[in-house]
Amino acid sequence: MSSKLCIGGIVEPGSTVINKTGSWRTFKPIYQKEKCIKCGICELSCPENCIIKTEDGYYEIDYDYCKGCGICSNECPRETIEMVLEEK
Amino acid sequence: MSKLTVVEGSYAVAHAAKVCRPDVIPAYPITPQTHIVEELSKFAANGEIGACEYITVESEFSAISALIGACAAGARTYSATTSQGLALMHEVLFNASGMRLPLVMTVANRAMSAPLSIWNDHQDSIAQRDTGWIQLYAEDPQEAADMTPQVYKICEDNKIMLPAMACFDGFILTHVYEPVVLLEQDLTDEFLPPFAPEHILDPSNPKTFGAFADPGVYSEFRYMQELGMSAALKKIETVADEFNEIYGRYYGGLIDGYYLDDAEIVLVAMGSVIGTIKDVLDELRAEGKKVGLLKIRSFRPFPTDAIRNAVKNAAIIVPLDKSISIGKYEGALCTEIKASLYNTKIDIPVLGYMFGHGGRDIPPERIKKIVSEAEKAIVNGITIESSYVDLREELL
Numbered sequence: 001m002s003s004k005l006c007i008g009g010i011v012e013p014g015s016t017v018i019n020k021t022g023s024w025r026t027f028k029p030i031y032q033k034e035k036c037i038k039c040g041i042c043e044l045s046c047p048e049n050c051i052i053k054t055e056d057g058y059y060e061i062d063y064d065y066c067k068g069c070g071i072c073s074n075e076c077p078r079e080t081i082e083m084v085l086e087e088k
Numbered sequence: 089m090s091k092l093t094v095v096e097g098s099y100a101v102a103h104a105a106k107v108c109r110p111d112v113i114p115a116y117p118i119t120p121q122t123h124i125v126e127e128l129s130k131f132a133a134n135g136e137i138g139a140c141e142y143i144t145v146e147s148e149f150s151a152i153s154a155l156i157g158a159c160a161a162g163a164r165t166y167s168a169t170t171s172q173g174l175a176l177m178h179e180v181l182f183n184a185s186g187m188r189l190p191l192v193m194t195v196a197n198r199a200m201s202a203p204l205s206i207w208n209d210h211q212d213s214i215a216q217r218d219t220g221w222i223q224l225y226a227e228d229p230q231e232a233a234d235m236t237p238q239v240y241k242i243c244e245d246n247k248i249m250l251p252a253m254a255c256f257d258g259f260i261l262t263h264v265y266e267p268v269v270l271l272e273q274d275l276t277d278e279f280l281p282p283f284a285p286e287h288i289l290d291p292s293n294p295k296t297f298g299a300f301a302d303p304g305v306y307s308e309f310r311y312m313q314e315l316g317m318s319a320a321l322k323k324i325e326t327v328a329d330e331f332n333e334i335y336g337r338y339y340g341g342l343i344d345g346y347y348l349d350d351a352e353i354v355l356v357a358m359g360s361v362i363g364t365i366k367d368v369l370d371e372l373r374a375e376g377k378k379v380g381l382l383k384i385r386s387f388r389p390f391p392t393d394a395i396r397n398a399v400k401n402a403a404i405i406v407p408l409d410k411s412i413s414i415g416k417y418e419g420a421l422c423t424e425i426k427a428s429l430y431n432t433k434i435d436i437p438v439l440g441y442m443f444g445h446g447g448r449d450i451p452p453e454r455i456k457k458i459v460s461e462a463e464k465a466i467v468n469g470i471t472i473e474s475s476y477v478d479l480r481e482e483l484l
């Protein structure tokens with residue numbers, strides 16, 4: 001996709017949605033629902049807002065934008081999120 | 089005939105900024121300063137600049153940052169700076185030009201420390217050459233005042249949208265008292281339309297300015313800035329003409345000439361030394377010497393074509409610089425003039441001189457000495473391409 005550039009690098013809001021930053025990831029967080037106590041610490045700590053609450057109160061990870069920083073895994077009190085080297 | 093008033097150069101410029109109706113003036117008068125923002129603070133406090141917001145910020149870095157925010161929000165902005173203050177702004181200067189914000193700043197040209205100096209030369213603004221700002225240089229307080237509405241009109245053009253520095257010599261011009269015509273409000277309103285940018289920061293229509301550019305698009309943004317500068321080449325000329333029509337004063341467009349048409353020796357200079365050179369040329373012409381002056385008014389955009397055209401019949405070109413690139417031992421005009429002549433059929437020797445650094449006086453005798461050196465070089469060729477003409481060997 002190529003659209004004309006606007007002077008000054010001026011862009012409308014929401015432009016970062018196009019850029020799927022999940023491709024930057026080296027380690028992938030793997031969420032293990034059976035260990036999770038639904039405390040929500042991971043959701044609060046993710047700098048990318050990639051930990052999304054599901055209807056049953058558990059969580060899933062949005063891999064389109066998760067950069068694999070590992071903060072969720074580090075903060076989880078129950079070692080529920082495991083960081084696994086991602087083969088691409 | 090407009091009324092002449094004896095005022096300080098800084099006052100003339102402050103008054104000119106006032107009649108341009110700025111909406112926001114952030115200022116931090118770092119030492120060494122001029123009275124420009126001081127006078128404007130008085131105007132603002134007295135309610136003489138309408139609803140203008142005068143912000144006393146905590147550094148020159150903040151001053152330029154506030155200028156950026158205000159300008160992005162659609163305000164016409166103004167500030168003045170000099171030497172160390174301009175250097176402190178360096179990083180943000182790139183943001184202003186990259187975000188295509190037509191900020192206007194008067195630069196009172198002064199030497200850079202160390203060694204500590206508060207006097208005039210052009211090192212401060214020349215060091216900011218590649219930041220993407222338009223740079224015009226005035227030769228006297230009247231031109232500096234008149235340049236103020238001119239630069240607004242140039243940089244606010246929607247094909248240009250680049251920030252501009254209106255430069256005039258610190259101390260020599262900022263602190264001199266001279267008769268000037270203070271710019272009339274009604275004429276300025278006729279000359280300068282209100283600022284109406286296409287893009288502004290507005291919470292009800294949010295936009296990001298200066299967003300991330302990956303390697304796939306970065307050069308294109310730089311190229312678009314270059315297109316803005318090319319558009320300015322033409323606009324600087326037309327704005328000078330429009331100014332002349334309304335106010336009846338003209339100082340040249342991109343360049344100006346004095347005895348230039350048939351000159352064999354062409355001196356090239358910017359700023360207050362132009363006045364001294366003109367006086368010397370009157371004398372030398374009376375003696376029959378074919379010497380002329382090329383005044384550079386626009387240093388960025390650099391008027392390459394206009395210069396080639398102006399000097400093509402000369403026997404020697406002599407750029408006179410109040411700046412130095414240490415490690416090249418020449419000033420910016422010398423380097424740029426030489427670069428402009430390469431890859432052309434023009435094959436004229438260029439003999440560069442630096443002088444007046446750190447505020448050293450440039451008496452008429454020094455200009456005469458330069459002209460006589462140039463006469464010798466026409467006959468014998470150039471031995472030293474660039475040097476200080478006023479170096480005090482006895483101190484070394």
Ligand code: SF4
Pocket residue numbers: 029045046047048049050051061065066067068069070071072073
């Ligand atoms: S690895 Fe980082 S970005 Fe990805 S979900 Fe965890 S905290 Fe968010």
Ligand code: SF4
Pocket residue numbers: 035036037038039040041042043059075076077078079080081
């Ligand atoms: S921090 Fe761990 S236990 Fe708490 S909700 Fe997140 S995954 Fe579950």
